[in-house]
Each structure stands twice: as C-alpha cells, then as structure tokens.
Amino acid sequence: MLDDTNAKPLVSVRDLKMHFPIHAGLLRRRVGEVKAVDGVSFDVMEGETLGLVGESGCGKSTCGRAVLRLYDITAGEISIDGVEIGQMDQSRLRSKRPTMQMVFQDPQASLNPRMPVRDIIQEPLDEHTNLSLSEKREKVLELMDAVGLNRKFATRFPHAFSGGQRQRIGIARALALNPKFIVCDEPIAALDVSIQAQVVNLLEDLQEKLGLTYLFISHDLSMVRHIATRVAVMYLGRIVELAPREALYAEPLHPYTKALLSAVPEPNPALAQKQRVVLTGDVPSPSNPPKGCNFCTRCPVVQDICRTDDPETREVQPGRFVACHFVTPETTTTADPTAGPRSQELNQQGEET
Amino acid sequence: MPDGALPVLDVKDLKTVFKTRGGEVHAVNDVSFSLKPGELLGVVGESGSGKSVTMMSLIGLLPSPPAEVRNGTVMFDGDDLLNVDAARMRDIRGGDIGFVFQDPMTSLNPVFTVGMQIAEPLRKHMGMNKKAARARAVELLELVGIPDAERRLDDYPHQFSGGMRQRVMIAIALACDPKVLIADEPTTALDVTIQAQILELMKELRTKLGMAVIWITHDLGVIAGIADRVIVMYGGQIVEHAPVADLFADPQHPYTQALLTTIPSVSGERSKRLTIIEGQPPILGAAPTLCPFRDRCNKRVEICERMMPQRYPVSGQHDAACFHADPGIPKEKAVGHAG
Numbered sequence: 001m002l003d004d005t006n007a008k009p010l011v012s013v014r015d016l017k018m019h020f021p022i023h024a025g026l027l028r029r030r031v032g033e034v035k036a037v038d039g040v041s042f043d044v045m046e047g048e049t050l051g052l053v054g055e056s057g058c059g060k061s062t063c064g065r066a067v068l069r070l071y072d073i074t075a076g077e078i079s080i081d082g083v084e085i086g087q088m089d090q091s092r093l094r095s096k097r098p099t100m101q102m103v104f105q106d107p108q109a110s111l112n113p114r115m116p117v118r119d120i121i122q123e124p125l126d127e128h129t130n131l132s133l134s135e136k137r138e139k140v141l142e143l144m145d146a147v148g149l150n151r152k153f154a155t156r157f158p159h160a161f162s163g164g165q166r167q168r169i170g171i172a173r174a175l176a177l178n179p180k181f182i183v184c185d186e187p188i189a190a191l192d193v194s195i196q197a198q199v200v201n202l203l204e205d206l207q208e209k210l211g212l213t214y215l216f217i218s219h220d221l222s223m224v225r226h227i228a229t230r231v232a233v234m235y236l237g238r239i240v241e242l243a244p245r246e247a248l249y250a251e252p253l254h255p256y257t258k259a260l261l262s263a264v265p266e267p268n269p270a271l272a273q274k275q276r277v278v279l280t281g282d283v284p285s286p287s288n289p290p291k292g293c294n295f296c297t298r299c300p301v302v303q304d305i306c307r308t309d310d311p312e313t314r315e316v317q318p319g320r321f322v323a324c325h326f327v328t329p330e331t332t333t334t335a336d337p338t339a340g341p342r343s344q345e346l347n348q349q350g351e352e353t
Numbered sequence: 354m355p356d357g358a359l360p361v362l363d364v365k366d367l368k369t370v371f372k373t374r375g376g377e378v379h380a381v382n383d384v385s386f387s388l389k390p391g392e393l394l395g396v397v398g399e400s401g402s403g404k405s406v407t408m409m410s411l412i413g414l415l416p417s418p419p420a421e422v423r424n425g426t427v428m429f430d431g432d433d434l435l436n437v438d439a440a441r442m443r444d445i446r447g448g449d450i451g452f453v454f455q456d457p458m459t460s461l462n463p464v465f466t467v468g469m470q471i472a473e474p475l476r477k478h479m480g481m482n483k484k485a486a487r488a489r490a491v492e493l494l495e496l497v498g499i500p501d502a503e504r505r506l507d508d509y510p511h512q513f514s515g516g517m518r519q520r521v522m523i524a525i526a527l528a529c530d531p532k533v534l535i536a537d538e539p540t541t542a543l544d545v546t547i548q549a550q551i552l553e554l555m556k557e558l559r560t561k562l563g564m565a566v567i568w569i570t571h572d573l574g575v576i577a578g579i580a581d582r583v584i585v586m587y588g589g590q591i592v593e594h595a596p597v598a599d600l601f602a603d604p605q606h607p608y609t610q611a612l613l614t615t616i617p618s619v620s621g622e623r624s625k626r627l628t629i630i631e632g633q634p635p636i637l638g639a640a641p642t643l644c645p646f647r648d649r650c651n652k653r654v655e656i657c658e659r660m661m662p663q664r665y666p667v668s669g670q671h672d673a674a675c676f677h678a679d680p681g682i683p684k685e686k687a688v689g690h691a692g
Contacts, residue, residue: 267613
C-alpha cells in the first residue's frame with residue numbers, strides 16, 4: 001500500500017478527451033459527437049489503487065480503456081511509467097503493452113471459448129516474449145497457482161469454470177507479462193456477493209506481493225471504499241471529485257458525490273438512519289451535455305452561475321479536488337464540516353427518508 | 354400490518370425441477386412461505402439460489418417442459434394456483450397478481466406505445482373501453498411519477514430511460530389493483546441514484562395502495578431499507594426466515610451470517626480484509642438430502658453429514674434451517690466442533 005508522502009505518479013493523465021462521432025443520414029455525415037470522456041485529469045501513484053466510480057454512461061469504462069490507448073484518443077496526454085503514450089502509434093504502443101494490462105468486466109465474453117485455459121494465459125507470453133514452450137508452460141502453471149486456480153484444470157475450456165474462476169483466468173492472463181499497471185474494469189460486477197469478496201481479496205494479495213498499481217473501475221461504491229486508496233467520482237464525462245478514500249466517504253463535498261453516497265442502500269439497519277438525497281431526473285445525454293456545469297440539471301443546490309459557467313476543478317484541501325462553484329477552500333476549512341451553510345442547505349433540499 | 358391477518362398467499366412444500374439433457378436440476382426444494390396483506394416480503398439469495406424460479410412457479414410462468422412443478426400447494430384467494438385451469442390463471446396473472454421483471458428493456462414490447470401496453474391489462478381484465486383505459490393509464494403514469502403523462506402515453510419504450518421504463522413496468526403491474534405484486538430484481542439493472550428513486554416510489558405506493566409485495570433481490574442493502582420480513586434462499590431452499598430487523602441483528606444461519614460479513618458498506622467500520630465464503634454454490638443435480646451449505650460452512654458439525662436440518666423456530670417469526678438453531682440439540686455439543 002501507499003506511503004502517500006513520497007509517492008510518485010506511475011500514471012499521469014492530463015485533459016483526456018474521448019469523443020465518439022455520431023454519423024447519420026444517407027451520406028453518413030458526422031452530425032455530432034458523444035463526449036464520453038471530456039477533459040479528465042488524474043494521477044495514479046505507484047502502488048496505489050485509484051477507484052473510479054460513477055453511474056452507467058458516465059464514461060468511466062471509456063476512460064479506463066482510453067488510458068490504455070485501446071482507443072485513439074481525441075485529445076490529452078497520458079504518461080505511463082514516464083513514457084508519453086497519448087499520441088503514440090499502435091505499432092510502437094505494442095512494445096509498451098507488457099507494462100499495462102486490463103482485467104475486463106465480463107469473464108464470459110473476454111475469454112475465447114475455443115481455447116483451453118492454458119493457451120489463454122499463455123497468449124501474451126507468445127506475443128511478447130521469446131521463452132521456449134516448456135518455459136512458457138511452467139510460467140502458466142505458476143500464474144495459475146498465483147491466482148488460486150488448480151493446475152490440473154490447465155487443459156480445460158472456459159465453460160467448465162464458474163464465474164469467479166473465469167475472472168481468475170482473466171487476472172492470470174493480465175499478470176502474465178509482469179505488468180506494473182492494471183486497469184480493472186468492473187472486475188466483480190458480474191459475480192455473486194460471496195464470490196466478489198474472493199476476487200477482491202485476490203486482487204489485494206497480488207497487489208501486495210507484486211507491487212501492482214490499479215485503476216479500479218466500479219459502480220459499487222462500497223466495494224471501492226474497501227479496495228481503493230483514493231477515489232475519483234465521474235459524472236457525464238468529467239471527474240467531479242477526487243479525494244483520499246476516508247475523506248471522501250466521511251465527508252463528500254460535491255453535491256453529486258453526496259447524492260451518490262446517500263443513495264447506496266445500507267445493509268446495516270443500525271447505520272441506515274441517515275438522510276437521503278434523492279436526485280430527480282436522469283443523466284443527460286453525453287452527446288448534448290448541458291451548458292455550464294454538467295450536473296446543473298439534477299443538482300439540488302443549483303444556482304444561476306451553474307447554468308452558464310463550467311466550474312473548474314480546484315484543490316480545496318490538500319489532495320482533494322472538487323469541480324463545483326460552491327466548494328472552495330474557504331467553505332471546507334470549517335472545523336465542523338456539516339456546519340457550513342451549504343451543506344445545511346443541501347440537507348434541507350434533499351428528501352428525507 | 355396486522356399479525357393475525359390471514360395470508361393472502363400461502364405456499365407449501367413447493368418443488369420445481371428442470372429436466373435437461375444433462376439430467377434433472379432441482380431448482381426449488383420444499384419451499385414454504387406465506388404473505389400477509391399489505392406486507393413486503395424480501396427474498397434474498399445469490400444467482401441460482403432458486404428465488405426467481407420459486408416466484409415464476411407460483412404464477413405458472415415457467416415453460417414446461419423443461420420445468421415441472423412436482424409438488425406443493427399455492428393458495429391464493431381460495432384457489433390452489435398449481436391446479437387452476439389456464440383461463441383462470443390468465444385472469445389472476447396481471448390481474449390480482451402483478452409482476453415487475455428485472456430488465457425493463459426486454460420486458461416491454463418495443464413496437465407498441467407504452468399507453469397501449471398499460472391499457473392492455475385494463476381492457477382484458479377490467480373490461481374497460483378504450484377511452485376509460487386511456488384515462489386510467491394517464492392516472493397510473495402520474496402515480497408512478499412520470500412527468501407529462503398524457504403526452505408520454507404515445508411514446509415507445511425506447512424513448513424512455515431505464516428508470517422511467519421501470520416506472521412504466523410498475524404502472525402496468527399496478528394497473529388492475531393487484532393484491533400481490535411480485536417484483537423480481539426490479540432495481541438491479543438501474544444505477545444507484547435511480548434505484549433510490551424507485552425504492553422511494555415503492556414505499557410510497559405500498560402505503561397508498563395497501564398491496565402485498567414480494568421483492569426479490571440479491572442486494573441486502575435494498576432489503577434492509579424496504580422489507581418487513583425476509584426469506585434467505587440458498588441452493589433452492591429457504592435457509593432462514595425472519596423479520597428484517599432480526600435478520601440483520603441476529604442472523605442464525607451460517608450462510609446469512611457469512612453473507613452479511615462479506616459485503617462492505619459505505620459507512621461504518623471499514624474492515625482491513627473482506628471475509629470470504631470459500632468454495633462455490635452447490636450444483637442442484639439431485640434432490641438434496643443434506644444441508645446445501647454444508648460444504649462451505651464454517652460451523653459444520655457431525656450431524657450435518659447425516660441429516661437434513663428442518664426449519665427450526667428461533668423466536669416468534671424467525672426460523673432457520675440449521676442444526677445450530679435446533680432446540681433439540683444441546684448448544685455445547687453443536688458448537689463444540691465449530692471451526
């Protein structure tokens with residue numbers, strides 16, 4: 001885990017934009033674009049887990065894929081382990097792949113059903129190393145041990161494994177080339193709760209053992225609280241708040257983060273007596289985001305300025321970044337965080353449960 | 354809800370089997386529960402625990418073959434739903450028993466307007482004419498909180514967002530004033546902020562309309578916020594049944610206990626490491642003769658290898674299918690082998 005004082009960033013993302021064109025009409029003219037990721041900046045420190053949370057369609061998966069350059073990005077800079085890959089062409093990028101890997105959401109869809117597990121895990125070794133077959137076979141078995149798969153099952157096909165085991169296969173494949181940085185895109189979303197804990201514990205063990213750095217993308221706020229060192233909250237293609245885990249969950253600052261956290265159902269009735277902020281309406285379309293702040297259509301404390309001016313991201317406390325007109329260093333330095341006029345206002349406007 | 358009220362739905366010893374080429378799958382095994390008027394019964398379990406199949410069996414929605422309801426009675430309104438003819442069943446489904454499915458996109462017909470889909474049960478079950486049905490459809494859409502209901506009636510499902518579609522599904526289910534509403538993972542496909550909206554809506558509708566609700570979910574957080582009583586399913590059986598506060602405060606079955614510790618929470622203490630339940634859920638290839646959780650249980654004792662536990666009463670409305678809850682077995686003996 002991270003000693004946050006002298007940590008240095010392994011991954012640096014600056015003003016990342018990923019816009020997908022919309023073509024329509026007989027001539028397939030370009031009529032607009034979906035701004036899936038629209039100006040996102042963050043660092044991932046060496047050895048930490050950065051949680052990236054948000055609701056479906058907020059651009060978190062696109063962001064994760066864009067960081068690994070699985071897309072040709074629209075704009076921005078991405079530096080991984082000191083190498084700028086934002087505009088690097090795909091053939092040169094290929095030689096950089098071993099340091100950065102990905103674990104996908106759906107272990108059913110991301111494993112080739114016609115390949116035995118041994119070959120699936122071995123494929124990255126075939127592509128990127130010059131090991132002999134017997135060396136590769138040995139490495140595959142070691143990887144299977146590392147992720148808790150029985151060596152005897154090496155020649156079986158993915159269908160013979162359960163969901164949790166399939167996710168372990170995906171993790172083994174991602175580990176094959178000794179990466180430094182792994183993007184985990186909703187790695188547990190498709191699994192049952194009792195199996196989710198197994199996979200999360202495995203990811204944590206591997207991080208400790210191998211010194212891995214994760215970008216952990218998830219919509220499950222409670223699981224992110226467990227695994228992440230710092231958390232970034234996305235809404236409609238932007239990061240609205242980025243903060244160390246404890247600070248974020250103890251005292252969310254952005255109105256969206258407040259609403260998001262209060263919407264999570266609490267399995268402990270003893271803790272469930274909190275006030276709930278229920279947002280009205282739906283997320284606007286990323287092809288036509290609102291003018292001003294992206295959240296202004298649903299924000300419970302919206303003001304006129306929010307509908308005209310786009311809030312800039314400010315560091316309101318050391319290590320805490322918030323993109324909101326009304327969260328400033330002055331509003332957050334009060335000793336009692338709930339004493340500020342703003343948070344009272346928010347509580348009053350949110351519906352009580 | 355009054356404790357002494359007669360149950361509106363009473364299920365006894367329900368057993369459902371799927372016949373597949375690979376042999377039989379015993380998806381539901383001797384499930385018994387009852388539902389009182391106005392009550393919200395939560396059903397929790399992981400995928401494959403038989404929670405959906407149980408509810409589908411009740412209202413005859415499983416295709417047969419491969420499904421076969423082997424045993425049991427489902428008393429509703431003086432009828433055994435497992436023995437009524439197809440015409441009566443059609444009357445009940447969508448009439449007295451409404452249901453909401455998990456995925457609102459695949460359960461709405463994309464080629465009809467939502468107005469037509471809400472009006473359909475009204476005209477079929479209530480014999481309304483076109484105009485009356487339309488007026489009622491507007492009322493229903495307003496009831497579930499869709500703004501500008503009159504105009505939205507002529508929209509197609511794809512013009513609605515996920516949360517709005519689920520509201521439409523709920524409106525259809527409520528159309529004929531059902532006595533029982535069965536909701537199968539109604540918020541699983543939705544985002545948390547939208548889920549919060551739907552949960553609020555359900556609470557409000559329940560008090561307004563006074564119907565009984567069966568709410569199937571795998572999310573214990575949702576259950577904690579909405580249910581009166583809970584049944585926990587595992588391996589096609591009910592392993593624990595309790596009022597919601599008791600279940601969270603004093604879970605009796607080792608599976609429930611483990612399940613409650615595996616889920617992290619957004620508030621409260623953050624554990625250093627997640628507790629895990631080792632192993633995999635059982636494969637239901639044969640009728641169970643022993644506790645389905647025994648292979649993964651950390652409180653397994655010798656008797657678990659010989660006999661099937663019954664549902665032993667713990668207190669008033671609380672029971673658990675575990676020998677540790679059996680008053681006939683001395684506590685020291687049972688706990689002695691716990692590992």
